């Protein structure tokens with residue numbers, strides 16, 4: 585292991601990265617709070633400002649993936665569709681097998697200039713997470729309880745609000761509703777069998793209501809569905825802790841652009857369309873596993889330097905006062921103030937570790953497990 589690798593895997597580096605993320609993130613949350621009065625005077629300006637502020641947080645995740653761990657993300661897509669990416673609103677339908685799929689998603693959003701404005705249908709539990717969850721309130725992210733009876737009105741209302749959004753956005757949908765595990769897969773295939781649907785090998789059976797309600801409510805504002813399939817080379821299953829330790833992975837993403845007008849309007853027809861899409865996605869995954877590649881050509885989608893620049897700026901901004909504080913603490917501080925500072929740092933480290941834990945499939949919810957549809 586080289587010196588740089590050793591350094592990247594050192595806990596002190598992780599603590600510094602965690603501190604920069606939490607301190608800058610909470611500062612940005614505070615700035616977002618300050619934009620509240622602006623919503624009354626100029627809603628569109630408030631939204632644009634919040635997109636920029638949100639970028640300050642989510643691009644740190646991209647910097648971690650692209651620049652710190654050096655993970656490569658390769659795009660397979662039709663070159664004819666490529667110029668449209670980032671220039672129109674799209675619904676992204678992605679498989680949900682990996683703990684860092686959201687980071688790869690963010691990385692592609694960044695490359696196409698839609699990171700600050702990117703949206704997702706996300707479980708309500710994540711709304712309470714400091715920094716990310718609080719940022720999402722101001723970005724008008726759509727939250728769901730994964731209980732259709734309670735979600736149907738609220739989700740439709742949140743979606744309707746996005747119709748006049750001033751920035752181009754990608755709306756991410758994990759139609760499987762939860763991360764892939766062997767047990768959830770087995771149970772969802774029992775449901776598929778009962779419904780007379782073909783079995784899927786690499787996906788859970790998609791939940792169709794969220795997709796239908798999204799397509800219905802964003803019609804006219806969203807132009808296309810981006811059917812996306814993500815996998816990692818060498819059968820790797822990357823983790824956020826691995827990325828934090830500087831481990832390099834290689835992601836491959838296949839994107840297929842499907843015009844929204846080709847999707848049926850009726851609920852049953854739309855559900856059937858989605859089930860067919862998942863059978864095709866399953867075939868693409870099988871092809872990847874057999875051949876190590878997705879169909880179609882590789883299109884170069886270069887990284888931009890802005891996530892790194894943003895990260896360095898925030899690091900200077902929050903590490904400098906920390907340094908000054910630590911020097912004065914050591915030189916003039918009482919034992920009590922040193923103890924209080926140590927306790928505070930330990931609590932912040934625990935919060936950071938807890939946030940990372942939210943990405944871990946082994947700590948995932950029981951939703952989709954037997955007798956626990958909504959756990």
Ligand SMILES: CCCCC/C=C\C/C=C\CCCCCCCC(=O)SCCNC(=O)CCNC(=O)[C@H](O)C(C)(C)COP(=O)(O)OP(=O)(O)OC[C@H]1O[C@@H](n2cnc3c(N)ncnc32)[C@H](O)[C@@H]1OP(=O)(O)O
Nearest residue numbers: 686689702706707730731732756759761772789791793794
């Ligand atoms: C590549 C570019 C990427 C771009 C990235 C862009 C943006 C990035 C932005 C942010 C990144 C951050 C990422 C954060 C990640 C976190 C994401 C999540 O939180 S995923 C979880 C939340 N999302 C969803 O659940 C979406 C999918 N779910 C739905 O659509 C649901 O329908 C619902 C609207 C949530 C409602 O949930 P409910 O449980 O009530 O579902 P249903 O009514 O659909 O369920 C009943 C239905 O399902 C059948 N059933 C029962 N058991 C199962 C089972 N195990 N598997 C499948 N189906 C099952 C049951 O028979 C019912 O069937 P029917 O509909 O016929 O009645």
Ligand SMILES: CCCCCCCCCCCCCCCCCC(=O)OC[C@@H](O)COP(=O)(O)O
Nearest residue numbers: 605644645648762763939940942943948949951
């Ligand atoms: C410098 C930059 C540092 C960045 C460090 C980032 C620190 C930690 C940030 C955590 C951010 C987490 C935000 C997204 C969490 C995504 C978790 C996820 O994918 O949710 C799963 C749900 O879909 C389904 O849940 P399950 O039913 O599978 O359970």
